Amino acid sequence: MVVNTKSDFGGAYNNREYGFHYFISPSDSYRASKTFAHEFGHGLLGLGDEYSNGYLLDDKELKSLNLSSVEDPEKIKWRQLLGFRNTYTCRNAYGSKMLVSSYECIMRDTNYQFCEVCRLQGFKRMSQLVKDVDLYVATPEVKEYTGAYSKPSDFTDLETSSYYNYTYNRNDRLLSGNSKSRFNTNMNGKKIELRTVIQNISDKNARQLKFKMWIKHSDGSVATDSSGNPLQTVQTFDIPVWNDKANFWPLGALDHIKSDFNSGLKSCSLIYQIPSDAQLKSGDTVAFQVLDENGNVLADDNTETQRYTTVSIQYKFEDGSEIPNTAGGTFTVPYGTKLDLTPAKTLYDYEFIKVDGLNKPIVSDGTVVTYYYKNKNEE
Structure with a gap:
């Protein structure tokens, strides 16, 4: 649920047994995208808040995907990740018994990315x-x-x-x-x-x-x-x-x-x-x-610094007019990607003719791939 406001807030609630499953994010807050990502972590990924104080009992320890109270590094669930990037087990706050795998994570503080x-x-x-x-x-x-x-x-x-x-x-x-x-x-x-x-x-x-x-x-x-x-x-x-x-x-x-x-x-x-x-x-x-x-x-060695851009898909008739009831879409790809998508041979009652924008590396922003169709009954 996106709320039409500039206020900085967010929330998520899951009670699937009774059919409650949603998360809320503001639309125009300067932190909206970060709040959305944090609440998305709750609502769809099943991640817990990493800023909560307390202690995980055994059953909660098993259920939690991203929190722990196990202080022994040999036994903590994410031991294989220790020392990889910013993975270092620490308390989420001074004196807390709640342990996180990184102090820099969006589930603890939305100034960061996912750990x-x-x-x-x-x-x-x-x-x-x-x-x-x-x-x-x-x-x-x-x-x-x-x-x-x-x-x-x-x-x-x-x-x-x-x-x-x-x-x-x-x-x-x-x-x-x-x-x-x-x-x-x-x-x-x-x-x-x-x-x-x-x-x-x-x-x-x-x-x-x-x-x-x-x-x-x-x-x-x-x-x-x-x-x-x-x-x-x-x-x-x-x-x-x-x-x-x-x-x-x-x-x-x-x-x-x-x-x-x-x-x-x-x-x-x-x-x-x-x-x-x-x-x-x-x-x-x-x-x-x-x-x-x-x-x-x-x-x-280029994966981490790879640049990305968006590609838009359009569906048109031969004369350049848009085909009714086709919204198209946009997706993200790395720079240099050579698109080799396979066009649908038919779309509603229309027959595929040609495509512009495929089979060449994407080296600029705003690339558009256009599929052209005609009526099957046309000569």
């Missing part, structure tokens, strides 16, 4: 409602690997100050995304780590993904050591099936009761030590790819 745990759990929830892809691949990151924050015992201090110590350390080692240019000619002999988290959406088929990482010169060539050996590495990761999928909010269920957070989940880490005689140059960066069994690229 990694909420993204993962939200994707799993949506996968039960909409059949789409069979894998969730979190946006990978590359960092200098020093051993810091690499084991559960590094995450025992739950105070907010320790969370910020972690993020400061992480940002100082980050070599991907907007920090890609931090890689420099002093990296000889140092280790780098490519890491992501992958969730198998299938409860039948295990998957096998390949990670490739290399040092790339500014001209696109691969850097080498003094003997001419390329600075690159490859590793394969086995992704288990989601055995517990039937327990994770199956279609038609009124609520999430309990499920195994780690079923079908794999934390993937590829560590590479740069040779001491590496022939590094100014402008070098770390390049990588995550590929499926067929060689399709699921993510690479």
Whole structure:
């Protein structure tokens, strides 16, 4: 429900047993889009507020997708994500017993985006409602690997100050995304780590993904050591099936009761030590790819900074007039995408003739794809 107001508020209420299921967001508040995303997290993704104080009893611990009261990092549900991006278990407020996976999450404060745990759990929830892809691949990151924050015992201090110590350390080692240019000619002999988290959406088929990482010169060539050996590495990761999928909010269920957070989940880490005689140059960066069994690229070093644009679909007659009762639509795609959509051969009583805007890379904003039709009875 979108309320026609500039006031800053929002709300969500779910009681599916009695048919109540809605969330409310303002239309014109300067925070409207953020409020909508937060309430969407409640209403459709099943995420809880991360600003509430209190303590999760055992049954609530099992039901919650994104909250915990388990202080042991070895036992907390999101232990596989610890140290990945901004995932560091901390109290949501001073003295609180409620633990969150990141202090920076829209479910705690709408100044932030969804944290990694909420993204993962939200994707799993949506996968039960909409059949789409069979894998969730979190946006990978590359960092200098020093051993810091690499084991559960590094995450025992739950105070907010320790969370910020972690993020400061992480940002100082980050070599991907907007920090890609931090890689420099002093990296000889140092280790780098490519890491992501992958969730198998299938409860039948295990998957096998390949990670490739290399040092790339500014001209696109691969850097080498003094003997001419390329600075690159490859590793394969086995992704288990989601055995517990039937327990994770199956279609038609009124609520999430309990499920195994780690079923079908794999934390993937590829560590590479740069040779001491590496022939590094100014402008070098770390390049990588995550590929499926067929060689399709699921993510690479440009994924995080990828620009997007919108594409509009229109349906018209040969003379350019609009076909009645066709609203068209708009969707988002990455820059450079080559659209190869298959047009409907018939639309109502009209026959497809031609299409404008397909089969060429999208390199500008406002791209329009127009399908043209004519009456079947026309000669």
